[in-house]
Amino acid sequence: MNWYRIDLHIHTALSPCTSDEMSPVNIVKMAKLEGLSLIAITDHNASFNCVSAVKAGEQVGVTVLFGMEVQTKEEVHVLTLFEDAKHIHSWQEIVSSRLKRIPNNFRAFGQQLVFDPLGNIVLDYPWVLQQGLDYSLEELTRDCTALGGLVIPAHIDRPSFGLIGQLGFIPPNLACAGWEISSSGLDIATVPGTLICNSDAHDLTDLIRPHKYQTWLYGQTPSFSELVLGLANRCNRRVVIGKD
């Protein structure tokens, strides 16, 4: 068993307000330099750069999970993570079916870039991605979990798009795999599960994190299945912020 540094909330240039340097290949190389073993690509309501990131990650030795940061009807941001391309594809179909088709305006949200594994731009996605889905938090959590996904509400302590800010409190029966807090809210004591802290990176330097905000997985390999155990605190696996 070993400790592996993880970061499960990273945006590529597919997301609005993200630096154009955030191609999958640049991200995995920077992750490698930063000592990260397991990362997730989580663009707003979209997974179109995941396969490229996984392939680029294999080249440098960083495990990449298939992820998405979805935005619920209540405008709560939620990380959803999957083990393989097949499942994220099914999840993407569901998410896309609940998005309004609004043409993207470059002036409002910038470009939404899709890359190949080498870092070449292959598409500027034409529809607005950052918008609330026609999907409630409760319904989305249930469906994503049923599909084998991990549901982790994002930056729950942040005033905009965080669960507590949008809903006032954590719904008592909401079953999530973990809970992400932003670096400003490390003292949250009332969260009903495992806390994690991610970079929510929008440019490459965001991946550099001070020790007290780093999240670590204790397990056999840096993989989806070990992460599942770690978040559930089972079989001697665990996930902690700021390992000693």
Next chain:
Amino acid sequence: MQLSEMERLLELSPIVKPVDQGNEVTGGYVSDLLSDVMGNACAGSVWITIQAHQNTVAVAVLAELAAIILSNGVMPDTHTIQKAEDKGIPIYSSPKSTFTLAGELFQAGVPSTKKQT
């Protein structure tokens, strides 16, 4: 109604001044859900909200809104102000509630507008 008249009538504090004070406000929309504004607010409307972050400005650009009024004394951070200046979206702030601001505007003849779906 012109922006200058709206500012005077509602006693607003301009945070990001309009490029042209004479720009017309053709309607009003009230919501704190950004997606709702994206889908329903009409171009040329003024938007009253307590949401004061960079996405608020992006939504105003996308929906081609005339201005944003932040109610309840909410103030934007410097990044949001910078973005609004760059994109030419006027932002005003007021200690009044959203209900009061919308009521005053409506009484002064600014119509409620919503996209036909």
